[in-house]
Amino acid sequence: MQVTETLSEGLKRELQIVVPATELDSRLSARLEEMKGQVQLKGFRPGKVPVAHLRRIYGKSAMAEIVQNVLNENARKTLEERGERAAMQPSFDLPEDESDAGEVLAGKKDLAYKMTYEVLPKFELGDFKGIKIERPVAEVSDEEVETELKRLARDSAEYAPKDGAAADGDRLTISYLGKLDGEPFEGGADDNAFVTIGSGRFIPGFEEQLAGAKAGEERVLNVTFPEEYGAKQLAGKAATFDVVVKEVSAPAETTIDDEWAKKFGIESLDELKATMRQQLESQLGSATRTKVKRQLLDQLDEKHAFELPPTMVEQEFQNVWNQVTQDLQRSGRSFADEDTTEEAAKADYRKIAERRVRLGLVLSEIGEQNSIQVTDEEVQRALVDRIRQFPGQEKQVYDFYRENPDALASLRAPIFEEKVVDYVLGLAEITDKTVSREDLMKDDEEEAKA
Missing domain, CATH: 1.10.3120.10 (Trigger factor, C-terminal domain)
Incomplete structure (x- = not known):
């Protein structure tokens, strides 16, 4: 193998590499000898297929595999010898002329190609032993734990249908249809949605306008989507929601104890x-x-x-x-x-x-x-x-x-x-x-x- 450096500019490298046809042909002969005891061809006993016959049938495909192995091996060996570390996998510029490529695959011509890559930079580490860090630390208060307990109690509460108007903390089962300028918009409808008044999970104003609603009641809600709303077509827009209240449920009283x-x-x-x-x-x-x-x-x-x-x-x-x-x-x-x-x-x-x-x-x-x-x-x-x-x-x-x-x-x-x-x-x-x-x-x- 002959290696000639053709470019060394900053971190960029380009090498011209030539692998003699004799080396490729020697590898091909060894590969065909391996195949001789593995392939089964009609008219030949196992292990008795002539190598010349195998070369005619499998020569080009086997050589293509050998060339790929040679590229990888040469890249690794060349980088080791040059004491370089490639930043990314090197790229290879192989012969484009069909006749040249055919002769290489036939083992009749040297394999000449370019290998281009970028090397990892060599640099001196700064004095990181003198780094100063201000570590922000916050403590968990008893009040925060109690707040989390109450949130867990609310989220895991069991609901039961109730008569009368919806109050804060009640869960409503509703169907709704959202409209912009009187026209329904995509993604603005649901036939069986749960809304808990006071949860803050819907856009501002939605839950509040359902306070006092009763099962079977219909309401038209007027809301404005937040400016930072994820869907651009809705952000900052005024909209209406036609709502039908199907059921009003109240949370069962939860006793926060061992049970x-x-x-x-x-x-x-x-x-x-x-x-x-x-x-x-x-x-x-x-x-x-x-x-x-x-x-x-x-x-x-x-x-x-x-x-x-x-x-x-x-x-x-x-x-x-x-x-x-x-x-x-x-x-x-x-x-x-x-x-x-x-x-x-x-x-x-x-x-x-x-x-x-x-x-x-x-x-x-x-x-x-x-x-x-x-x-x-x-x-x-x-x-x-x-x-x-x-x-x-x-x-x-x-x-x-x-x-x-x-x-x-x-x-x-x-x-x-x-x-x-x-x-x-x-x-x-x-x-x-x-x-x-x-x-x-x-x-x-x-x-x-x-």
Whole structure:
């Protein structure tokens, strides 16, 4: 094999590689010898098919397989010899002339091709050991636990039909038809909907206008969709709903005690409270982790500036951009609705893609230099968690990950990232700051994007 570098520009590399026809023919002969004892052809006893006959029948298909193996082997070997790491899988520019390709497959001509790739940049890690983090911490109060208990009691309440007018907390069974300018709109009808007055689950004004309604009563509700409503065609629009009340039900009185707690498989009210407190603490802990990680990544990003592989950035940008455009399409919104233009949005999201690639490389380098690894057991646990998300399709999901190394790597990557983050946080100077639950759970637009 002869390798000649034809381009070395920044992170881009291009190599001209020539594999002698003699090497290809030697590999083909060895492959045909293997096939000799495997194939069964009419008129020949097993293992007695002449190699020359096999070459006529299977020569080109076997050589095509050999060429693919040679490309992969040479890429791996060449990168090792050059001491380089490719950012993405190298691409190969093979002979396009049909006659040339035919001669290569026939083992009569050298295989000459170009291999192009981008190398991972070499850079010095910044001093991440001096990072300072302000960790926001919120405590779960007894009042919050009591509020959650009452919410659980309300949501799990049993309802029974009642005579008379609907009051706060009552559940109505209704049919409704929504209209814009007197015309029904798509998705604005339901023949058997439940509405609990005071739950706040319908658009503003809907539940309130049903207060005092009785079974069999018809009402026309006048409402205005919120400006930020998901469906663009409805956002900010005034609408009417023709409603027929089918039934009014009142919640049964709930006594929050040990017996009630047993409905949820818990032995006592105190245990239920403890469980709820743990759940609330877990929510707050996740929010704290998110904000701490954001601070850490921001500081790591500030400490590093180096050339990024263009293909990696472009691929990450396309992933982000596809998600953005799909979200806009689903919500029926446009870039104008977001007070921006497509060009400006692309520039913003390209910066996000660059940040992601840069931080990914930094975290990878920190992990490699400090021998941080993800165990097979950790990946297996992640796979089990993923499989549980698809009840009834467990085998298909398992087979998909087993047969797709890239998919399995997608489970490994976030585990690796969190372990590196934990490592760096272990070296950082962290100061706790007590904040309210509202401040901790609040996300600004910039933080949500990151």
